[in-house]
Amino acid sequence: xxxxxxAELVVTGVDTHDWGATEDDEEQVLRDLGYVxxxxxxxxxxxxxxxxxxxxxxxx
Amino acid sequence: xxxxxxxxxxxxxxxxxxxxxxxxxxxxEFLSAAWCDQxxxxxARQSDNVAAVLPKGDRAYTVWHAQDGQxxxxxxxxxxxxxxxxAKPGAIVFFDWKGGDAIGAVDHVGVVERNLGDGRVQTIxxxxxxxxxxxxxxxxxxxxxxNPEYGLEDDVPExxxxxxxxxxxxxxGAEMVVRWHTEFTDDPKAHGDDGxxxxxxxxxxxxCDALVKIGGLQPGDELDVAWSRYDRDGEKFLDDAWxxxxxxxxxxxxxxxxxxxxxxxxxxxxxxRVLNSSPRPATVEKVTTARIALFKR
Numbered sequence: 001x002x003x004x005x006x007a008e009l010v011v012t013g014v015d016t017h018d019w020g021a022t023e024d025d026e027e028q029v030l031r032d033l034g035y036v037x038x039x040x041x042x043x044x045x046x047x048x049x050x051x052x053x054x055x056x057x058x059x060x
Numbered sequence: 061x062x063x064x065x066x067x068x069x070x071x072x073x074x075x076x077x078x079x080x081x082x083x084x085x086x087x088x089e090f091l092s093a094a095w096c097d098q099x100x101x102x103x104a105r106q107s108d109n110v111a112a113v114l115p116k117g118d119r120a121y122t123v124w125h126a127q128d129g130q131x132x133x134x135x136x137x138x139x140x141x142x143x144x145x146x147a148k149p150g151a152i153v154f155f156d157w158k159g160g161d162a163i164g165a166v167d168h169v170g171v172v173e174r175n176l177g178d179g180r181v182q183t184i185x186x187x188x189x190x191x192x193x194x195x196x197x198x199x200x201x202x203x204x205x206x207n208p209e210y211g212l213e214d215d216v217p218e219x220x221x222x223x224x225x226x227x228x229x230x231x232x233g234a235e236m237v238v239r240w241h242t243e244f245t246d247d248p249k250a251h252g253d254d255g256x257x258x259x260x261x262x263x264x265x266x267x268c269d270a271l272v273k274i275g276g277l278q279p280g281d282e283l284d285v286a287w288s289r290y291d292r293d294g295e296k297f298l299d300d301a302w303x304x305x306x307x308x309x310x311x312x313x314x315x316x317x318x319x320x321x322x323x324x325x326x327x328x329x330x331x332x333r334v335l336n337s338s339p340r341p342a343t344v345e346k347v348t349t350a351r352i353a354l355f356k357r
Contacts, residue, residue, distance in 0.1 A: 007089040009121045015094035015168055015187050017157050023180065026196040033174065033182060035194060043070045044194045051149065051174050 061113065061150050061210065064103040065171050065184040065192075072191035078102045082120060090120055097122050097169050099186025100152060106326065108262035108356060112208035113152065126154045126163045129206030137161045138202030140179030147175045148207045153183060156203040166203050170195065217355040220258060224348040230274075230283075235335040237288075238272075238344055256331050257294055258352055260324035268302075269319040270332055270350040274342050277308035281338035285318050288333045298328060308338075324354065 004012075023029065027044075031037075034048035071077065075091040082098040083090040090098060098120045104113035115132060119125040129135045129152065136142040138154075138161050147153065151172040156165045170185030173194065180198045188195060225241030239255045260266070272285050286303035290296060302320030309315075324330055332350060336342050 006121045006124070007087060007093060009123070010090070010093045010097075013167075014120070014122050015096055017167060021157065021201050023196040023198055029176070029182065029196045030194055038070070041070045042193075043191070045069060047066075048174075 061103055061107045061109050061171065061208075062173055062184070064106040065099075065173070067106075068099065068103070068186065068192045069184065069194070070192060071186070074190065078186060081105075082118065086118055086120070093120065094187055095120075096185060096187040097125055099192060100125070100169055100171060102186075103171065105261050109208065109210060110261070112210050122154060122166045122169045123164055125152065125169060126166050126204065126206075129208075130163060132206070134206040134208075135163075136205055138199050138204045140199040143175070143181055143199055143202065143205070144177060144179050146207065147172050147181050147205055149173060149175070150210055151181075151205045151207045153181060153197070153205040154203045155197065155201050157201055159200055161203050163203065170197075172205065217353045218261075218264075219351065219353045222258075222350045222352075224344060224346050227346050228344040230334050230336040230342045230344060232336060232338060232340050235333055236344070238332040238334065238348065238350075240350070257290070257329040258324070258331075259292070259329045260326065260354055262356070263325045264323070264354040264356065266322050266324050266330070266352055266354050267319075268322070268330070268350065268352040269317065270348070272314070272316050272318060272332070272334070272348050273345040274306075274308075274314040274334065275312065275345055276341060276343040277312040277314065277338055278340065279308055279310050279312055281308040281312070281340065281342075282306070283308075283314065283337055283342060284333075284335040285314075285316055286333045286335065287318065287320055287322065288331050289322070289324075289328050290331060292327050292329055294329055294331070300333075301330075314342075 030044040035044035036046045078099050079091050079095050101118050116128050136146050154166040155168040170183040172181045174182040183195045186192045221244040222240040223242035230236045237256045286300040288300050289298040301322035306314045306316050
């Protein structure tokens with residue numbers, strides 16, 4: 001039996017649930033981080049407050 | 061990496077820019093497929109982090125992408141303690157909605173934007189509700205994560221070798237862009253998809269060389285050959301990076317090697333042009349070839 005292709009594996013195994021559980025305080029956390037809700041898109045936008053850990057990633 | 065992810069916040073629906081980019085290299089079946097890992101692939105390619113984030117190449121299947129990190133010895137199980145201690149901005153984080161830590165059960169993926177320091181992370185994810193959004197996630201749904209070695213440079217340049225493959229006519233007093241019917245490269249869908257353009261996946265310094273053979277002229281006839289840059293979509297000419305005026309030899313032929321160095325980025329593309337100023341049609345012969353080496357800057 002041939003190995004399934006990546007496309008077949010994606011269809012059966014990736015994001016078959018549209019929504020994963022998020023945290024109850026998600027919106028409050030995002031606001032506290034300095035992001036701003038765009039009411040038209042529902043997206044929290046902006047750069048937020050400076051992140052003291054941002055340099056740890058070595059260039060991410 | 062994070063800048064590239066932020067730039068896609070708000071993208072939604074499918075097909076979209078991310079799935080089109082993935083499908084262009086990997087097949088149309090990805091146009092409407094789950095796109096969370098296609099998004100990670102897109103961000104890595106847009107930010108020149110392919111070597112660090114995609115050690116085995118493009119990924120749409122999250123399980124394989126998690127295994128890539130595991131094989132590098134970089135995998136951390138998704139415990140609160142591991143998240144608190146090791147999840148760095150830019151980490152690739154994998155989710156199992158059933159709450160397990162098994163790689164084989166991974167459902168979804170995103171990238172860590174911030175470690176909240178309390179065993180949770182704030183992420184950017186593609187295909188969360190069919191959109192690209194910021195999220196807050198805890199160990200209860202995180203199977204694991206790995207920190208790519210950002211700053212990792214590819215040791216060798218990408219090299220694309222092209223062949224005209226067919227004779228191509230240039231009318232008298234006209235110009236044409238050489239169409240490449242043959243591509244010899246390790247990554248055959250990375251360049252020349254529309255047959256004329258070479259597109260870089262990031263900012264690149266290019267060393268290019270074309271061996272152009274043209275017939276059908278009379279001795280002394282004049283024409284120009286040029287490596288030309290256009291905007292990304294190929295609709296607007298930008299400049300001739302290297303251009304050479306040639307004259308037909310005693311047999312009515314031009315054989316010229318046109319080399320040069322130039323920069324490419326994600327905003328432009330490269331084409332080889334022939335501008336025939338002679339009073340008769342010319343033929344760019346099928347044996348015309350080109351080789352372009354693309355170095356990271």
